[in-house]
Amino acid sequence: MINKHKFTTILVCAAFSSVFAGASQAKDLRIATEGTYAPWSFVDAGGKLTGWDVDIANALCEAMKAKCTIMAQEWDGIIPGLNARKYDLIVASMGVTEKRKQQVAFSKKYKNTASQFVGKKDAPADTSPDALKGKRIGVQRGSIQDAYLTATYPKSEIVRYDKTTDVELDLIAGRVDLLLANKVTSMLGFLKRPEAASFALVGPEYTGGLLGEGNAIALRKDDAKLLEEVNAAIDTLIANGTYDSITRKYFDFKLM
Amino acid sequence: MLDLQIMAEAFPNLLQGVGLTGRLAILILIFGMVIAIPLAYARNAHSAWLHGPASAYIFVIRGVPSLLQVFLVYYGLGQFEFIRSSALWPIFRDPFWCVIIALGLNSAAYTAEIIAGALRLVPKGLNEAARALGLSWFQTQRKIIIPLAARLALPAYENEIILTVKATSLASTITLLDLTGAARLEVSNTFAPYEVFLTAGAIYFCITTTLSWLLRKLEQRLSIENRGVAQKARELRLGAAAHA
Numbered sequence: 001m002i003n004k005h006k007f008t009t010i011l012v013c014a015a016f017s018s019v020f021a022g023a024s025q026a027k028d029l030r031i032a033t034e035g036t037y038a039p040w041s042f043v044d045a046g047g048k049l050t051g052w053d054v055d056i057a058n059a060l061c062e063a064m065k066a067k068c069t070i071m072a073q074e075w076d077g078i079i080p081g082l083n084a085r086k087y088d089l090i091v092a093s094m095g096v097t098e099k100r101k102q103q104v105a106f107s108k109k110y111k112n113t114a115s116q117f118v119g120k121k122d123a124p125a126d127t128s129p130d131a132l133k134g135k136r137i138g139v140q141r142g143s144i145q146d147a148y149l150t151a152t153y154p155k156s157e158i159v160r161y162d163k164t165t166d167v168e169l170d171l172i173a174g175r176v177d178l179l180l181a182n183k184v185t186s187m188l189g190f191l192k193r194p195e196a197a198s199f200a201l202v203g204p205e206y207t208g209g210l211l212g213e214g215n216a217i218a219l220r221k222d223d224a225k226l227l228e229e230v231n232a233a234i235d236t237l238i239a240n241g242t243y244d245s246i247t248r249k250y251f252d253f254k255l256m
Numbered sequence: 257m258l259d260l261q262i263m264a265e266a267f268p269n270l271l272q273g274v275g276l277t278g279r280l281a282i283l284i285l286i287f288g289m290v291i292a293i294p295l296a297y298a299r300n301a302h303s304a305w306l307h308g309p310a311s312a313y314i315f316v317i318r319g320v321p322s323l324l325q326v327f328l329v330y331y332g333l334g335q336f337e338f339i340r341s342s343a344l345w346p347i348f349r350d351p352f353w354c355v356i357i358a359l360g361l362n363s364a365a366y367t368a369e370i371i372a373g374a375l376r377l378v379p380k381g382l383n384e385a386a387r388a389l390g391l392s393w394f395q396t397q398r399k400i401i402i403p404l405a406a407r408l409a410l411p412a413y414e415n416e417i418i419l420t421v422k423a424t425s426l427a428s429t430i431t432l433l434d435l436t437g438a439a440r441l442e443v444s445n446t447f448a449p450y451e452v453f454l455t456a457g458a459i460y461f462c463i464t465t466t467l468s469w470l471l472r473k474l475e476q477r478l479s480i481e482n483r484g485v486a487q488k489a490r491e492l493r494l495g496a497a498a499h500a
Contacts (some may be wrong), residue, residue: 001446076440080449103447143443157429158442170431173334175349 021202028068030087031057035072036163038189039250040093043072055246056110056237057091061215062158063233074162076142079103082220089219089230093182095144095212103222107230109214110243114205115145116183118171118190120198123178127203130158138176140168145180148210164189171199178202188251214256262451270456273438274463280424280434283356287418288363295364296371314375317365322358323426329358330430351430359423360455366416374409375401407478414471418464425460435459 033041033053041051049072062067073081075092082090082104095113096106117127117137122236124131133155139146141160149158159176161167168190179186183205190196217234219227237243247255298310317325333339333348347353378401386396428437439456443449 076444077449080443083447090442141441161431162429169331169334173331173349174340175334175351236455 026146027064029061029064029066029068029089031061031068031089031091032073032078032081032087033057033070033090033092034075034078036165037093037185040185041072051182052246052250053091057067057089059237059242060091060230060233063236064229070243075140076162079218082218085220088223088226089217091217094216094218096214096216097144097145097147097210097212104218105223105227107149107217107219107227107255108234109216110234111215113212113215114183114207115148115180115211116186117178117180117202118186118199119178119202121200123202125203126192129153129155130160134176135177136175137171138179140164140181143181144212145182146168148206149180151210166195172196184251184255185255216228258454259448261449262446262448263455266439266446266452266455269451270435270438270443270459271404271412273433273435274459276427276432276434276437277421277463280352280355280359280427280432281417281421284359284363284420284424287356287360288367288420291361291364292367292371295368296375299368299372300375314365314369317362318369322362322423323429325362326355326358326426326430330354335429351427351432354390354430355424355427355432359420359426362423363416363420366419367413370409370416371405373412374405377408378404411480414468414475417471418468420468421464422460 033049033051035043035049036043037051037053039051041049041053044050049070054070057068057070064162071087073087075094078092078094079100080089081087090104093111093113094100094106096109100106129152132153134157136157136159137149137153138159139149140162140163143164146158146160149156159167161170164179164181164185167176167181170176171179172195183201183224186201191199191201217230219230234243237246243256244254295310295313298306299314301307301310329348330351333354339345339348347357382400382404383396386400387393391399424434425436426441427434431437433441433454439452443454446452
């Protein structure tokens, strides 16, 4: 009996130490993505994590000659999880903002990004803060769009959700009047669905400022060496055409 | 290690969620109780037509996670056009009422089980004596059985109150800014889940401990008149604790 206990203890300890060893070895990387954000990262019919970000992450690993594990992570905990060393990189179409820069280091930009409202097809095209006074706007909590709406649309009611897909459900149900999200995500994810037939992009594209300076890969601030490797790998993917061929799998336009 | 400044800054923001947590808990408990009383009588009834559905309801509700019940009412019902175009939509549109309905129906099942157990513990002779004195069934229940059963049920119901206060945190999953919702918003602004959730946990702890202390006082007050009943109540609570 005692031996059996000892054996279990050793097993548990071994499992723990391998977890910690994994965090310190540069060539054994763990990558977090979101997993509920089609077409960037989502779980396919077979239960496999897939999407543009997942393909990019795998290509980066190949370029860095690293062995990678990609995992799905709730958005509002994704930065704390990185700093808690649960994973080493965030490849999740994350917008670069001043506020996030205080927490994490960012790679060079790997994608341009724009935000746009989605609403009923017959909704008025004016989406200025005054025009949307009293309207209910759905947004993902902790997203760049959340920061932008909170600062710019004080007269609207901002409703915050865990996931963009939850905002979409409530837009269909009529609990919110509009949603603000990444334009490409809405265009290729939500607006392609039959349930969304009566919805469309509304108003102009928004970029810059609180909406960030494009998307980048997030790392811990003390991982300077890894940052160099990631930046070099991004250059490699763009130079050898991998970046464009992955993009062509999902979109008929360029992302950068 | 622990950033006290973040905790101090988070505290007033989190307190703004306490009011909603309190309102949710109170309305859920009232709604649950209103359904639980007839449900408990049905559960104890001899007729299979009453006993069967009541038992099935309690059995099903207790077997399904409350988070799913909240999602079913909020996202599930919102999916149907006939509900969206019905007169009930203003209620189901509002996440506040969705939580009250989902968790109220949930609390009703547990509360009914507590009340049914307490009703069974009231000695049968009291019922017969009251009827012999010419009291109607309704008068017997109201004047004799329910007051006694209430004392017996109180310790176990105390548990249900505490569990309901904590269950209101599920409201944060459907956009409400209750204490947990306020904490999650604060985390997304500060990126400091440890400090913020710890502060929120401390606030919940203060609420539940105070409640439990108040209820213990109430229990003591009621039990002085009848120590025999208090003894049974303790047994009932032990039973409930073993079941939990």
